[in-house]
Amino acid sequence: MNPILLWFHKMGSPPTFHAFASRWAPWFFILSLPVLIFGMWQGLFVVPADYQQGDSYRILFIHVPAAWMSLSIYAVMAINAFIALVWRIKLSETLAMCCAPVGAAFTFVTLVTGAVWGKPMWGTWWTWDARLTSELVLLFLYLGVIGLYAAIEDRRAAARAACFLALIGVVNVPIVHFSVEWWNSLHQGATIKLFRESTIHPSMVLPLIAMFFGTKLWFAGSLLARTQAAMYELESGKDWVRRDMEGRQ
Amino acid sequence: MNFVLDQYAPYVWTSYAVFVAMLVWDFLMPQLRMRKVRRELGKQQRREAARAARTGAGS
Numbered sequence: 001m002n003p004i005l006l007w008f009h010k011m012g013s014p015p016t017f018h019a020f021a022s023r024w025a026p027w028f029f030i031l032s033l034p035v036l037i038f039g040m041w042q043g044l045f046v047v048p049a050d051y052q053q054g055d056s057y058r059i060l061f062i063h064v065p066a067a068w069m070s071l072s073i074y075a076v077m078a079i080n081a082f083i084a085l086v087w088r089i090k091l092s093e094t095l096a097m098c099c100a101p102v103g104a105a106f107t108f109v110t111l112v113t114g115a116v117w118g119k120p121m122w123g124t125w126w127t128w129d130a131r132l133t134s135e136l137v138l139l140f141l142y143l144g145v146i147g148l149y150a151a152i153e154d155r156r157a158a159a160r161a162a163c164f165l166a167l168i169g170v171v172n173v174p175i176v177h178f179s180v181e182w183w184n185s186l187h188q189g190a191t192i193k194l195f196r197e198s199t200i201h202p203s204m205v206l207p208l209i210a211m212f213f214g215t216k217l218w219f220a221g222s223l224l225a226r227t228q229a230a231m232y233e234l235e236s237g238k239d240w241v242r243r244d245m246e247g248r249q
Numbered sequence: 250m251n252f253v254l255d256q257y258a259p260y261v262w263t264s265y266a267v268f269v270a271m272l273v274w275d276f277l278m279p280q281l282r283m284r285k286v287r288r289e290l291g292k293q294q295r296r297e298a299a300r301a302a303r304t305g306a307g308s
Contacts, residue, residue, distance in 0.1 A: 029276065054255065054256075054257060055255045055257045055261060056260055056261065058257075058261045059260065059261055059264040062264045062267075062268045066268065101278070102275060105271050105274065106271075109267055109268055109271050112264075112267050113264040113267060113268070116260050116263050116264050116267075117260065117264070119260065120256075120257055120260055218272065222275050225280070226279045226282075228279070229282040229283040230282075232283060232286050232287075233282070233286045236289075236290055241290065245287065245290050245291065248287070
């Protein structure tokens with residue numbers, strides 16, 4: 001077996017994952033903090049004000065990375081849900097279920113900061129615009145996954161049902177992303193482009209990149225920590241948990 | 250840094266505060282859950298040990 005496949009194979013075993021998460025989750029949190037603080041400091045105090053929006057645009061350095069996270073966490077959740085449904089791997093189920101609250105939190109932050117930005121710039125907290133509405137649907141999808149997982153007594157059956165919902169909901173991800181192109185939207189289009197020249201001022205890119213990597217690192221830590229706790233609870237009758245508990249006393 | 254007194258300051262600070270509050274929540278949730286699970290398991294193990302000791306003494 002090749003080493004990468006072997007690694008994934010081993011990681012499927014709950015005690016191995018537990019040891020891995022114990023070791024790495026704190027590091028992801030520790031690494032993400034200076035990156036996030038740097039990004040926020042740059043966004044708040046260093047980059048110049050926007051020529052049209054003045055200082056209100058500084059919300060961008062929270063709003064946009066949070067929105068990126070709301071979509072990428074959904075993708076991580078859907079991929080894990082797919083693996084869980086096809087290969088019935090308990091760890092993937094748990095990973096998928098632990099993505100949901102973090103994704104919901106980032107989506108919530110996106111919506112709140114969007115509203116707080118919309119008030120001074122658009123003159124309204126909320127409008128039923130394609131981008132805003134599809135992002136709200138994303139929040140409901142996350143809440144649906146959390147709710148469905150909590151509503152069914154049998155943990156494995158609950159995870160399967162919620163994984164199905166997560167997988168079906170993935171159609172909403174491109175809708176959120178392309179909504180500003182497909183429909184006439186009050187929301188502005190993308191200014192950071194991978195394949196064409198970005199239309200954002202270069203000085204504003206550095207804090208955005210910092211926030212991009214900072215939130216990714218943070219999510220890695222958060223997902224490991226959440227999944228570790230959830231697996232520990234799910235596996236509480238097993239020998240490895242018993243041994244781990246005895247080792248702590 | 251003149252935006253500290255800018256008309257948009259409340260909006261900007263609210264956004265950053267919401268984000269930081271979310272991170273704090275996200276950091277604490279798994280720690281609290283792990284602690285709760287370990288506490289419950291510890292209780293359960295002590296109960297089982299006590300029961301085993303009782304039945305051991307009775308036989």
